[in-house]
Amino acid sequence: MTTVVPELQLLQILPYMFLCAAITAAWLPKMIWTGPFKILVPGHLLAIFAGVLALTVGLILPTAAAVLLILALLLWVTVKVSLPFPLRVFAGALALFVALMLAMHKVPGFHNILLLDKIRLTDDALPFTLYANFDKGMVAYLLLRMFCQRASSFKEFIVDGKRSAVPAIMTLTVLIALGLVTQFFRFHPKLPEATLLFMAVNLFFTCVAEEAFFRGLIQELIYRLGNKPVFGYLAILVSAILFGLAHLGGGIQYAALATVAGLGYAIVYHQSRRLEWAILTHAAFNLCHFVLFTYPRLV
Template sequence: MPLLSPWSVLFLSAALLWPPATRRWAPLALAVAYAWAGTQGALDPAALAAPALLALAALLVQPPAPTALRLAGHMLFIAVAAALFLHLMPGFHNPLVIPRAPLSPDAVPFSMYLNLDKPLVAFWIILALPPVMTGLDAGRTLRATLACGAAAVLVCLTLALALGMVGWAPKWPDNGWLWLVNNALLVTLAEEALFRGYIQERLGRLWRARRWGADAALLCAAALFGLAHYAGGWQWMLLAGLAGAAYGLAYRHGGLAAAVLAHLALNTAHFGLYTYPMRAAF
């Protein structure tokens, strides 16, 4: 991928979401990235339906609106978010940047696309209904990241080894840097924004008066995260659910930043040290 491309601007727009001082510029950078991608055939006019529906949902969910309209806005967002995550919205032609090939001798072939659709979910959540972005201080965010990230790596990869899903396979391919940047700025951000910053946060607020509310919100988000990995079978759903619980704890104590970094820690350990995405014989 060239250093200057629509996706480098897309990466920049995602990075701008984090500091409050630069967040207002993120939509502008996103618009530039999408306009540029359109000139390269990665988007066609039908793709405008997604941001238009998300803009409508953002208007509907704001507190001044009546309860019925806010509920309709949330339902609209959930429907569009699911379609974007599943790549069902029309007009998006995500480019293949890592051709399909095994990363280690015993691995199933792996390929990677740079998604233009899925990141829209993170932008909507952070801009329309901002979640908790960090802990009360940098130290708390760091501690939550390290503790929950280490727990996710230890538990999930040990269990994956025990189940025969992965094997020890240290590596770092030439395109690993692109995988890492994409995972850090787009993949983990979109997934954690949806499952922790939206689902866990919204359910936690809904059940805040209940003694069990925060724990139930965390477990519901983790269970849904596990179910989202249904294509990999019960083993991947189990691992994703356990990982989701760790990310949920990271979010509770360190905000979205801790959840994203804990998620990135597990993904990077899996990618760099073990069979990725899984053993062909599994």
């Protein structure tokens, strides 16, 4: 298999580098950014640099930048402004809608870079295309920075990991078993040239974005509707079903497996109501799928 990666100029890559740095600053436990590892540039400045560079090189148009600003404003109003409960719910619903449109690439004005174009990782696999989705990455950053709950220290991160270990391992086990039983994929270990590229793009522009949206935003919003246990169960179920529906473009079987995956990630999130381990569980399964099994699925 030959990796089909276009020759990219540095100015095209820089916005993504700044965006990844901003996402990292917003996502990882604060303890990591102390001492010799303390970040010198705040995450919001990194995100602004990313946006300005993207405008400069034509990755995004002014209309697209305006929509990103609208999302940031709606999230700020939802979290920071003291509004009557119905107005806060309305602002949150609008933020959810705008974030969804951006994540699904329904907002015009973004020119995402094509990295891999219809390559076949194995002879029995469907062709695979990979984009670096700036719109989805900005949604990930804004949700992480302005709404989602994260661990406040490395110790808290480790405690959350201990709580999440069993549901995370069970999620990976069930997904692999279902994928094999339903013949969605078969065991086919490999190490494609594009593995590192896939890991980076999948983590920052797929896993972080999707978990921030489905768990950190949707599931968390339902939790906040009330303290009764029913809201907890409803939050898990709704986020899982919506996650599956978002994958309907890949077919019924793909959507069904995605629903099971979403259920597992939602249960992982439920252990702490912080986002780190849901992201890591999602990324771990996607990486296992990529290097150990037919990817993206059997023909």
